[in-house]
Amino acid sequence: MSKPAPLLPAIGWRERxxxxxxxxxxxxxxxxxxxxxxxxxxxxIETIERGSATFVRFxxxxxxxxxxxxxxxxDVRGITSSNGETQRRYVIKTxxxxxxxxxRAEFSLADRSDMKFPLLIGRTALRRRFVVNSGKSWxxxxx
Numbered sequence: 474m475s476k477p478a479p480l481l482p483a484i485g486w487r488e489r490x491x492x493x494x495x496x497x498x499x500x501x502x503x504x505x506x507x508x509x510x511x512x513x514x515x516x517x518i519e520t521i522e523r524g525s526a527t528f529v530r531f532x533x534x535x536x537x538x539x540x541x542x543x544x545x546x547x548d549v550r551g552i553t554s555s556n557g558e559t560q561r562r563y564v565i566k567t568x569x570x571x572x573x574x575x576x577r578a579e580f581s582l583a584d585r586s587d588m589k590f591p592l593l594i595g596r597t598a599l600r601r602r603f604v605v606n607s608g609k610s611w612x613x614x615x616x
Contacts (some may be wrong), residue, residue: 485609494567495542500592504605508595514585529563535591552581572613
């Protein structure tokens with residue numbers, strides 16, 4: 474007899490989340506199970522070599538203020554946007570906290586200034602961590 478699957482916390486189609494490694498909290502995020510990769514609105518300023526690691530310095534402007542952040546660059550890859558256009562984007566990995574669940578997630582840096590949400594959480598970050606209730610919003614709290 475197999476064990477029943479553990480109950481996963483429910484999140485809505487939009488949530489406020491934290492990126493503690495970047496010093497950002499309460500960011501409104503769209504939960505998008507149709508997108509593979511998560512995406513953060515960020516303008517790349519520069520790349521920095523430190524030892525064997527490459528860091529990306531970028532600015533995030535989502536609450537009327539500019540936040541300059543730095544994270545380890547894990548890749549530069551072609552990401553296909555919702556309009557079908559493929560762009561080369563920097564990819565970073567940083568802690569993400571949704572409610573009481575914190576884990577490291579990958580984010581591509583993109584110009585999301587035309588989008589309603591500065592942060593999009595894709596299915597790779599959600600897999601085996603949450604179930605999505607597409608009829609609800611703000612089910613988790615961002616401390």
